[in-house]
Amino acid sequence: MNREDFRSSNTKDPETIEPELRQALANFKSSVDAWSDAAMSRPREAKVQERRNWGLISKWALGCVVFAGTVTGAVYQNYRQAEAAKAEAAARAAEHERELAAQRVKEQTAEDLMAKVDSDISREVPSALEPLALMTEDENSSEGRKR
Amino acid sequence: MIKVSAEEIAAQEFESVVVSHRPQIFRFLLASTRDVDLAETLTQDCFLKAHNNWSSFRGESSALTWLMRIAINLQKDHWRNRRLQFWRHTRTNSVDLDEASEWLPSGERSAEQRMLAKEQVARVWQAVENLSERQRTVFLLRFVEELELKQIAESTGMGEGTVKAHLSRALARVRKEFGERQ
Numbered sequence: 561m562n563r564e565d566f567r568s569s570n571t572k573d574p575e576t577i578e579p580e581l582r583q584a585l586a587n588f589k590s591s592v593d594a595w596s597d598a599a600m601s602r603p604r605e606a607k608v609q610e611r612r613n614w615g616l617i618s619k620w621a622l623g624c625v626v627f628a629g630t631v632t633g634a635v636y637q638n639y640r641q642a643e644a645a646k647a648e649a650a651a652r653a654a655e656h657e658r659e660l661a662a663q664r665v666k667e668q669t670a671e672d673l674m675a676k677v678d679s680d681i682s683r684e685v686p687s688a689l690e691p692l693a694l695m696t697e698d699e700n701s702s703e704g705r706k707r
Numbered sequence: 708m709i710k711v712s713a714e715e716i717a718a719q720e721f722e723s724v725v726v727s728h729r730p731q732i733f734r735f736l737l738a739s740t741r742d743v744d745l746a747e748t749l750t751q752d753c754f755l756k757a758h759n760n761w762s763s764f765r766g767e768s769s770a771l772t773w774l775m776r777i778a779i780n781l782q783k784d785h786w787r788n789r790r791l792q793f794w795r796h797t798r799t800n801s802v803d804l805d806e807a808s809e810w811l812p813s814g815e816r817s818a819e820q821r822m823l824a825k826e827q828v829a830r831v832w833q834a835v836e837n838l839s840e841r842q843r844t845v846f847l848l849r850f851v852e853e854l855e856l857k858q859i860a861e862s863t864g865m866g867e868g869t870v871k872a873h874l875s876r877a878l879a880r881v882r883k884e885f886g887e888r889q
Contacts, residue, residue, distance in 0.1 A: 577878065580885070581878075581881065581882060581885060583827065584827035584828075584830065584831055584881075584885065585831065585850045585881075587811070587824040587827045587828050587831075588827070588828050588831040588832070588850065588851070589850060589851050589853075590811065590824075591810045591811055591824075591828045592734060592737070592738045592810070592851050593734065593851075594811060595737065595810035596730065596733060596734035596737050596738075597730075598810070599733075599737060599743045599746070599747075600730060600733060
């Protein structure tokens with residue numbers, strides 16, 4: 561089909577279309593008419609349309625999210641505080657233990673030192689009965705010499 | 708008192724327009740959408756809009772072409788919104804082509820004639836399905852509503868030459884559909 565044929569076939573007046581196509585178009589119109597008449601005269605039911613108030617739903621959803629977030633945050637904060645308090649108490653107890661141990665070590669050292677000093681002094685200084693013992697020893701030796 | 712009676716007259720005029728043109732508007736929208744519920748909704752919207760603007764209708768064109776123009780614009784708006792809100796309503800109630808072709812007037816025809824008519828109607832529906840939006844509108848206004856080219860031009864806001872060109876292309880498509888199947 562050249563351009564001229566195409567133009568002449570396409571610019572045909574609708575009234576001059578071929579009989580078969582005209583019949584098809586008439587049937588098409590009759591079909592649409594019948595469908596339209598049937599649809600217009602059908603009994604109509606009042607449909608209760610389920611209306612969803614998306615604004616309200618989104619507000620509720622947002623409220624729930626905020627509430628859940630607040631509760632979760634509070635619970636988490638509480639948990640963290642408890643954990644921190646526990647850790648602090650443990651640290652304090654450990655510190656106390658360390659202090660006690662250090663004190664014990666210090667006391668032990670002092671006792672050891674005192675014991676050492678005592679033992680050193682006891683070696684150098686005669687005991688309270690020592691002179692008497694020496695005297696007794698001296699007397700025994702002089703009597704023997706007299707005999 | 709005079710004002711009230713003028714309003715009454717306008718209301719009566721509008722009522723007569725609704726009674727006389729509602730079937731045509733509904734039929735055009737039904738053929739365009741193949742969806743009975745949508746066609747009803749758009750028809751209601753069309754007459755609501757017409758009622759709201761009835762005072763601005765000056766009768767420069769016929770009431771039918773004025774109403775058709777409103778209906779065409781509403782239909783365009785509907786498809787535009789639907790494209791934008793595809794996530795909201797993904798389901799369509801449009802009947803398929805076979806179902807649309809089932810409708811035939813209950814005349815005194817033989818079974819063979821009915822079969823032939825049904826086949827022809829199915830072919831035309833198939834061709835209409837493949838038309839562009841403008842071609843479809845022009846085709847339906849011409850061959851279903853049987854409007855004149857001038858009326859179609861007024862209804863669609865196109866020039867008569869443009870209407871003629873769209874109509875020719877639409878007819879060529881229908882011819883091609885018939886030619887391919889024969």
